Amino acid sequence: MTFTSDLAPRRLRDIFGTFATGLTVITGSTGKGPAGFTCQSFASLSLEPALVTFGPARTSSTWPVLRAAGSFTVNILPAEHQHLAGQFARSGSDKFAGVSHTTSPLGNPVLDDALAWIDCELHAEYDGGDHTIVVAAVRHLSARQDAEPLLFFRGRYAGLVPAGQLLEAAG
Template identity: 35%
Template sequence: MTTTTIDPAEFRKVLGSYPTGVCVITALDGERPAGMVVGSFTSVSLDPPLVGFFPDKSSSSWPLIEKHGHFCVNVMGADQQGVCRAVTARGEQKFVGVDYALSDHNLPIIANSIASIECELYSVTEAGDHWFVLGKVLRMEIVREDDPMLFHKGRYGGFAERL
């Protein structure tokens, strides 16, 4: 294997030039919602239906979600920056003002998200300073037809079609 030194700041800068969608991964921690914002969500397989994302190993939210064994991927709309801020808050402030309902799988589905994808934890694989999490899709739905939230160069935004 070749050893190459990559500057972490340059790595973030270069990869930050690639826009990503924004999702909130949710589960329950007892009676309280647990959640984290991710920009690494992706479809993985049709058969079986698998999706994936990459939580940081230092995340305090991921162990709570992993413990539940199930999670919901809430695809954020361009107008839901407030939801992202509330989910990234610390302690008692986390989820303040976030409207959600519990699904039949006992997962928090965030109101007005673009789509919700309920999953059973399929596997967790070490991937450097992150985990590669796969979920087997149990249920999914489009909640509303609207523009998704995007993350690009450290900022949240939306989609604009160029003609």
């Protein structure tokens, strides 16, 4: 195995992209209506207290609006919602056009058929270079059991292959 000390952004993106992540859409209610953005840098942080973390880009125009609202919902996308990942990643458009949703207990949009949703309140923020590290306190949550997650790997959308199928293919 060879190694490199090349820390150029393109090289970092290529290497970091080998870590498969799920895709989420962070949504909230604002004085101007619902707002949201796609976020793949999401993780559980703590069980006691219940905390999650995610990292919006410093260039995000949506995160400051959701921050000001103080609460938001993390919608974990199922495989069949690849189109929503793209729709909520675009700037300058009505991201909720044609998107069915209900309202969470905190008043935030919950995308219909989300794999899971987590209603949160802002707990803390930290400097994360070209991103902000958000820590959020979990208040309400729910999940489906009948769907697979949407994944992102090496710059492309991906899905799960059950471990049994991998073993069969290797055998």
